[in-house]
Amino acid sequence: MLKSKKTILITLLMLVGILVIGMQIFNYAISTDFMVSRGIKQRNIQRVEAYEKYLQVDEITVVLVGTAGPMNPDIAQNSTAVFVNGQFLLFDAGDYAQKRMEQFNLPSESLDAIFLTHFHNDHIADLGEVMQRSYMIGREKDLVVYGPTGTEDIVTGFNLIYAADSDYRTEHHGEEVMPKKYQFATAKEFDSELKEVVVYEKNGVVVTAFKNDHPPISPTFGYKIEYDGKKVVISGDTLVTEALAEYSNSADLLVMDIMNYDLVTLMEETYKEIGDDQLAKIMHDIREYHPDVKDVAMMAYNQNVKRLALTHYAPAAPNKSMLDRFYVDPIKMIYKGQLFAGGDETTIVIPLGD
Ligand SMILES: [Zn+2]
């Protein structure tokens, strides 16, 4: 008996020893010159594959880059990528958007244009990083930022903030390698008094901005992207409005901000209970900003929206069970189309030609 215990102990020690030595060999192997070179080559292959996957296909691909509102540290703030007819259009660029795009292997260097819905921080915080990083990764074309009146100030501000960095890099690497002109973005703002306006047209892709309702914020817009008979609507931050319903009618995809008023009420009461009056007040006020799940579900149902993707969860659901209870289940009780209630990196493909 004693002997068998000793044998087990020796076997266990040997296994631990083998494991430790194995990990050391593994750690050494992944840091060899060969592995470093291999990593660079693999990344290059991935970039080519990403370009083909998103920009050389007969389909519209929408990737939810960031799905948080302003107060969630775990996921990226609001940002949605739309790939259509070889064009990469980005709608909003909240905090962490650029890192998310790189983590998801989206072809940042091919970015054509950015569209701003409004100027809340969770929609513009990463604009500078998107401008600069897409350039450093290899963007060799102008980057235009579209948005309502005020966009020019925002873009000029980011250009100013990054001016020193651009100088350093061009002086260091030379104008040929790092031409300064592509490091800065150009603003194209539209009149925020307009109810709707076509802001972008290129090779059959048409983007229309339309006024939404995110009181008391102004200006604030949503966008409609049309190509080859297909329609994608980006709600922006908004309550359900007549215009949104009209634009969403038979949409192939509606990317929609969402709120659960019951959850907000629960949180407001809890903050009051613990004496946090500031957060209680914020919870009280934000109902004016975003639509309740039931309103969204009813609108999507009535307008025959084919696909509904939830974004900008307010408040966020930290686990699947909460996501189902507060967002998925109440919507599915009413809306019978295809529901995407994912998170950062949720991808929706809309085939063309059917
Ligand atoms: Zn927002």
Ligand SMILES: [Zn+2]
């Ligand atoms: Zn907002």
